[in-house]
Amino acid sequence: MTRRILDHKILGPRKNKIVPFKWNGETYYGAEGESITAALLANDVRTLRHHERDGAPRGLYCNIGHCSECRVTVDGAQNVRACLTPVRKDMEIRRQGALPHLVKGGGDDGL
């Protein structure tokens, strides 16, 4: 389980303004102004994407927009880097799935 650090030994307590957002159609809650990666991690969601080729689970890695491992679909726009995008009220975020093979078919919808 992951958790929010509400009282930090050195930085002190923090109160967050909580906003609802949708992850794969379900309602979750995040702190206003935090990145999508932080909001999902606080909800114990680690798998942000299934790899395009083999469907293997992938999560945040660099958290600064370099690795592109955390790409998600935000309000219909594909391949948005979750680590660079602040979560907003009622945002619709979806996990991206494996792509179908040209001949063999397959793929998944990310759920």
Added chain:
Amino acid sequence: MDYDVIIIGAGPAGLSAAGVLKDDKRVLVIDEYYHHGGRLLGQLYEESRGNWWNGMEIADELYGGLEGKVEFSLGTSVYNAEREGSLFTIYTDKGNFTARCLVAATGSKENSSPLPGWELPGVMTVGAAQVLTNFHRVAPGEAGVIIGINPLSMVIAMELGYADVEVKKICLPAANDINTATPKDALETLMGLSRSAPSKFLAFAGGVGRRLTLLHGPVLNFFPSGGVRTLGLPISIKERVVRINGTDQVESVTTIKTRADGSVIEGTEQEIVCDFVCISDGLSPVNEITSLFNLKHVYLESLGGYVPLHSEKMETEIEGLYVAGNITGIENAKVAMLQGEMAAHRILGDEAASEDTLRKINEERKNAKVKFHEDLDAGREKLQLYWLAK
């Protein structure tokens, strides 16, 4: 022309440059992140007893002084830059902007040493864990293992401790063509930290290295194979992580013991249960923007990689193009801030301020609490020779 100066990067260097220019020039600061601060976000360490460096506070102070005077375009990705005549054009996903001067303050990125299982959710860079823990205040997990022994990983391991996130082990990565760090390198890191330790913990960790050297000569033979625990941090320089295990996310790592020379001792595999793993392999300058120009870049390991050829006053071979911060070589945020001020003084043509800032930079380097590479000074000198010989 839209602006006098465009600054790419809203970190310590970029914000400091803007601070000097704010009253005299029309300035635009661009950053890909949606919040100002760059790598200041997350920095938290004790410089001396009771005296804390809080990067987030510093970032807010720098930013606060600019409001209403400098334009910001955050959450903006730069994908190209050109110079025609004496005008720079910066192409971004929010439109194109022109200016007479450009300051590339793009900072650094973390290197990654790949190993089996590193693509699993739960594996991240130490910098990612730092920002999550201190800026977002979301714990990266319950208990983690840090792979890589270097100044950055040691400082961040301590920061995880402040947030009550357990670090089960700090050890070396599996040896391969890319990862070549040996127990000797790790010990040298610990000893290096003792020279100018930013805290009691690092002083202690460094002390272990120094004491062993003085007393035993061949220290590494005596370094306990299970590591040492100092103020809650388990440092194990004779242990390597050979793979990360898990089905849908990190569940454990497998380590193996090594001899003093770094060679593995067969049959000593051990599984450590954890729910996150941090990989730390040092930092390298982000030079994509400067690479777009006809500009020489020099590879210097002591500076972290390829850096654009520049003078100690932050000028490059292209008129109007300046660099500042970690793009010039990996150093601490205080140096980056001074370098940003330096670039701005050159843009304003302020000789006296440039000389004064140069003195401050040299002073800060001498007193730096964390030195990212032991040959940093030699690297800087070499770069200066290249500049003079250009």
